[in-house]
Amino acid sequence: MENFEYFEPKTVQEACTLLTQSENGKVLAGGASLVVLLKNKLIFPDRLINLKTIEGLNRIELNPQGELSIGALCRHRDIESSPVIQERFEILAEAASKISSPPIRNMGTIGGGICHADPSADFPPALIALEARLKVSGSKRSRTIPIHEFFTDYYETVLEPDEILTEILIPPLPSPSGGVYLKLDKTTNSVAILGIGAVISLDKKENCTFAGLGVGGAAPTPLAIKEVSSLAGKPVDIHSIEAVASAAVKQSHPISNVHASEDYRREMVGVLVKRALKQALERAGKKVTSS
Amino acid sequence: MIIEEKFVVNVPVDRVWGFLLDAESLASCVPGCEHVEPAGENSYMAHMKARIGPISANFKIRIDISEMDPPSYLKSTMRGEDSMMASNLNASNVIDLRSLEPGKTEICYRSEVTVLGRLGKFGEGIMKRKARDVGEEFARSVKERLERAPSGS
Numbered sequence: 001m002e003n004f005e006y007f008e009p010k011t012v013q014e015a016c017t018l019l020t021q022s023e024n025g026k027v028l029a030g031g032a033s034l035v036v037l038l039k040n041k042l043i044f045p046d047r048l049i050n051l052k053t054i055e056g057l058n059r060i061e062l063n064p065q066g067e068l069s070i071g072a073l074c075r076h077r078d079i080e081s082s083p084v085i086q087e088r089f090e091i092l093a094e095a096a097s098k099i100s101s102p103p104i105r106n107m108g109t110i111g112g113g114i115c116h117a118d119p120s121a122d123f124p125p126a127l128i129a130l131e132a133r134l135k136v137s138g139s140k141r142s143r144t145i146p147i148h149e150f151f152t153d154y155y156e157t158v159l160e161p162d163e164i165l166t167e168i169l170i171p172p173l174p175s176p177s178g179g180v181y182l183k184l185d186k187t188t189n190s191v192a193i194l195g196i197g198a199v200i201s202l203d204k205k206e207n208c209t210f211a212g213l214g215v216g217g218a219a220p221t222p223l224a225i226k227e228v229s230s231l232a233g234k235p236v237d238i239h240s241i242e243a244v245a246s247a248a249v250k251q252s253h254p255i256s257n258v259h260a261s262e263d264y265r266r267e268m269v270g271v272l273v274k275r276a277l278k279q280a281l282e283r284a285g286k287k288v289t290s291s
Numbered sequence: 292m293i294i295e296e297k298f299v300v301n302v303p304v305d306r307v308w309g310f311l312l313d314a315e316s317l318a319s320c321v322p323g324c325e326h327v328e329p330a331g332e333n334s335y336m337a338h339m340k341a342r343i344g345p346i347s348a349n350f351k352i353r354i355d356i357s358e359m360d361p362p363s364y365l366k367s368t369m370r371g372e373d374s375m376m377a378s379n380l381n382a383s384n385v386i387d388l389r390s391l392e393p394g395k396t397e398i399c400y401r402s403e404v405t406v407l408g409r410l411g412k413f414g415e416g417i418m419k420r421k422a423r424d425v426g427e428e429f430a431r432s433v434k435e436r437l438e439r440a441p442s443g444s
Contacts, residue, residue, distance in 0.1 A: 026345070042346050042409060044375065117344065154417050155344020220420065257416030 002044045008053040012166055015049050016139040020162045022047040027164055029073055032100075032108030033116040057111075057166060060084065066172030072111025072165045077102070079110060089170060090283070091179030091197055095126040098181065101189045111165045114147075117155045117221070118191075124151070124222035125197035126181045127168065128214025135167035144169070148214075148224035174209060177201040178283025182276045184217075184268055186259060192217050193260045194268055198228075198276035200236065202284050208236050213244065213277070218252035218269050225251065225273070236281050237289045245273040292419045294402040294426040302437045304390040307398060308362035310437055311386060314354075320432035322425050339371065339380075343421055348373050348410055350380050363388045378408030398433065402426075 005022075009015040019025050025047035028034055037043045051057060057073040060082050068089060070079065079085055080096035099105055099113070099122045113121050114134065124147065132147045139162040150157050159165070173179075179199040183192045195216035201209045213228035227247035231240050254265035278288045300307060310316055314335050318327040323340040330336045333356040341348045352371030359365045369382040387399040404422060405411075 037345060040409060040412075042376070042413065153344075154421070155346075255416035255420050 004045050005047045007047060007049045009049060010053060012054055012137045012164060015051060015054065015164055016137060016162050018047065018049050020139045025049055027051055029112030030075060030107045030109040032104050033112060068170040070110055070168040072167060073109050076105035076108050080105060088173065091126045091129065091181050091199060095122045095181040098122050098183045110168060115157060115159065115165055117151050117157050119154060119220055119222060120192045120217040122183060122192060122195050125195045125214030125216040128222060128224045129179065129197035129199040129212035130170050131212055133169045134165055135169060136163050137166050138163040151221035154220045174201045176284045178280040180276050180279040180283060182272050184272060194218060194265060194272055196272045196276040198280040200280040200284050202286060206286050207234055208232050215248055215269060218254045218265060223251055241274055241277045244277065245270045248273045292404050292422055294404060294422045296426045296430045297399045298430045298434060299395060299397050300434050300437045301395055303394050304362050304388050304396045307388055307396045307437060311365055320429055320436060322428045343417060346413065348376055376409050378406060378410035381405045
């Protein structure tokens with residue numbers, strides 16, 4: 001590893017200021033991704049700014065309106081085992097439980113994972129399906145970014161050099177709702193070949209009131225499949241699910257690598273989107289109808 | 292990995308050929324290519340920068356034109372190294388020009404690129420996609436430069 005200055009700020013503002021004063025400073029959260037890059041000598045930051053010394057960034061809170069707030073420093077394991085998340089946002093606990101291995105889940109944080117912007121990461125498809133918003137602080141301003149606007153390319157985001165992700169906000173889910181995260185991988189510990197997050201909410205007449213869908217591993221960034229909103233306003237049937245699945249396939253432009261070919265990934269987007277939407281509907285308490 | 296591109300420019304083949312042999316003009320169309328200097332007959336030295344997310348590469352490269360058949364065929368090799376990343380880049384490039392009609396030329400190029408070392412370990416698939424983007428940007432720039440320039444130049 002090359003030499004770098006190491007800082008332990010006490011506030012987010014201090015951390016942002018430290019970033020503005022550096023050439024190519026990096027923010028350290030859990031270290032599950034950053035330390036790998038450092039140890040492999042792929043990045044050479046002049047400063048490492050550890051966020052773990054800032055209080056209040058690791059809370060999971062549900063406000064009275066049902067909106068969930070997850071601090072950026074919450075570890076994957078905290079999310080996987082949180083009773084409120086397990087009960088109200090099962091899809092997130094499910095996505096967390098499928099990230100790598102237990103030691104990594106005890107180390108990596110949701111904020112670190114999102115900002116690393118790996119297109120195959122497990123949280124983004126689930127967060128896209130939930131229409132999450134990301135709260136970001138900079139040295140001069142704070143802003144909130146819808147997650148589908150956050151990722152710009154492989155490992156790249158809209159974050160400015162002085163900005164730090166502090167909080168993930170998830171809007172309330174009406175009851176009944178069902179959410180599912182499906183992961184296609186070679187082994188349970190491996191990186192996702194594809195990750196699909198799907199959420200469906202129903203009204204009393206079993207008409208769909210909300211549907212969200214995120215696809216990871218199929219493009220340089222996680223994809224938000226907007227066509228899923230066509231499910232809303234009527235009962236969900238197999239034909240409408242198939243239409244959404246083919247829209248997702250059309251938007252996919254994956255890469256080939258040792259894990260899977262481009263064609264296989266694209267084909268599996270269709271298969272898994274259908275499966276995820278059906279399962280989300282079942283978790284909302286309804287079976288998919290064939291007509 | 293192989294980068295291939297085929298595109299048509301509304302410029303006569305002789306002008307395209309002249310452009311290809313003007314190292315500085317050509318290099319200005321290669322994204323991330325800087326400081327091109329002649330290094331003997333048909334050889335050049337240059338710096339090439341590339342970035343994927345947090346990872347930046349900075350290659351010092353040597354380009355040798357190994358074969359040419361004016362005004363239609365040009366073969367070159369490229370060797371480079373990034374000492375910070377302990378990585379090497381080797382490429383074999385072929386450019387074919389075909390006059391479709393007076394004032395219209397088809398440009399085909401094919402590069403076979405190998406990246407070894409630490410950068411080589413970093414997701415071949417992603418690098419391939421990035422390389423394709425670089426290829427497309429190169430084609431766009433060449434077309435724009437050639438078609439924009441007055442015909443006398």
